[in-house]
Amino acid sequence: MTFWSDMDSEMHPLPLDTDTADRLLAGSVAPEDAPPGYGRLVRLLEAASAEASSEELARGPETVAAMKAALRSPVHRDSASSRRSFMPFALSRPRLTAAVVAAAFAASVGMASAGSLPGAAQDVASEMLAKVGITVPGANDNAGTHPDVRGNSTSVPSAPTDAGKGAEISELATTTELTGVEKGAAVSTAASGGKSQAGQHGSASATAAPVETPNSGGTGTADTASGGKSATGTATANAASGGKSAAGSGNASNGQETADTASGGRSSTGQSHRP
Amino acid sequence: MTHSRRTRTEGISVRVVSSQSAATLRTVALGEAFQPVLVAARMGAEWALEGLYREYNPGLLRYLLAQEPNDGEDLVSDTWLDAAAGLDRFQGDEWAFRRWLFTIARRRLIDHRRRRARSAQALARSDTLGHRPEPDETEAHVFAATDTGAALERIAALPPDQGEVILLRVLAGLDVAQVAEILGKKPGAVRVLQHRALQRLAEQLARERPVTR
Secondary structure, X not given: OEEOOOOOOOOOOOOOOHHHHHHHHHOOOOHHHOOOOOHHHHHHHXXXXXXXXXXXXXXXXXXXXXXXXXXXXXXXXXXXXXXXXXXXXXXXXHHHHHHHHHHHHHHHHHHHHOOOOOHHHHHHHHHHHHHOOOOOOOOOHHHOOOOOOOOOHHHOOOOOXXXXXXXXXXXXXXXXXXXXXXXXXXXXXXXHOOOOOOOOOOOOXXXXXXXXXXXXXXXXXXXXXXXXXXXXXHHHHHHHHOOOOOOOOOOOOHHHHHHHHHHOOOOOHHHHOOO | OOOEEXXXXXXXXXEXXXXXXXXXXXXXXXXXXXXXXXXXXXXXXXXXXXXXXXXXXXXXXXXXXXHOOOOHHHHHHHHHHHHHHOHHHOOOOHHHHXXXXXXXXXXXXXXXXXXXXXXXXXXXXXXXXXXXXXXXXXXXXXXXXXXXXXXHHHHHOOOHHHHHHHHHHHHOOOOXXXXXXXXXXXXXXXXXXXXXXXXXXXXXXXXXXXXXX
């Protein structure tokens, strides 16, 4: 027996017509019916398309198991060649951020188109979108109770300040007829806006406040620095404190001098409310 | 020998005929049973998946092994995984299924060759750096020393476009129009290719002395 041997092995094959070529490839021509010179070709084609062998189906169980797994999770393809996971819905962090921003922008444009943003925001959106050719209404009644006026940094109303409060307290301290603890309490209360508890505890000390007596050098320096003007204050403070007050150094304001005098040196008015 | 069994699932009774009953790969074995088998396969029925595998794996394996003797079996596995993943999206009859399967196989083949080309470039670069990996050993595939293997080798020795036309026509049983669709060519071009291929094969065989077995 010979392989691919037939009667036309020595014959030169003639050109085929299209129909015959199709029939040969479709397997509808037996070798013995083939045109001269094509019998061995028909056998070759039969061998190429012969029945499946058991070796060709050897991988069946593992392939079917893998197919079942792929059916359960069709978006995850574990390819033996590419070894690449295919997850169409997995978004990286930048993409997710971009998606959120885009969604927020789209929602804002939609609300602006409906004129349902708060008045000021609607006004801004109308102007900004107009620059890119999108026309949306300005602020209207849909804004409800939201502010309709858009402010800016230059129109902020001036806030009250304590700039003039020192002078006010100083005026009180110098003009009040109260004396002693009552005067200190009045000044302190005015200065703290009623929060001071000065004068509620204790009373005017019969003894001198525990203040060290300035030495002569200090007094001399104060006198020299003030051109002799510290003498009055020093004398007053000394009179009130029994000679132990440190006030009258020549740097205290009139208000502090008075307060110190009235409180026997315990008032902190002049220190608390300097502008 | 005819090898058949009757299976019932989800109220569908079908007769599954194994590929061993087919005279050649070019015949349609499932016929009317194809749609019920496809429906069951989509639901993950093992018998249906096995039926599809037994019916179409030999043709796929030969098509890929003829063109990639070393990696054909892995490419077939990849093809089946891709097919299973896309089974829900497939619509059509058995012929359309064949065309679809071989289209997947061909894409796998093209991807494989592209990767290999890139690897070859990387290998050339590594050679210049003094790294020389061990050469791959040529694997003996399932058709070694068989008539089928000899026939496939001869077809594969044709110019690539001619050989692929013959393989698709003979192993998948597709007609000219279907092959043209897979290859992205006009039917007339496919006819010319198959005509040249048959003529060349016939002339080669006529020149050879018969081989005594």
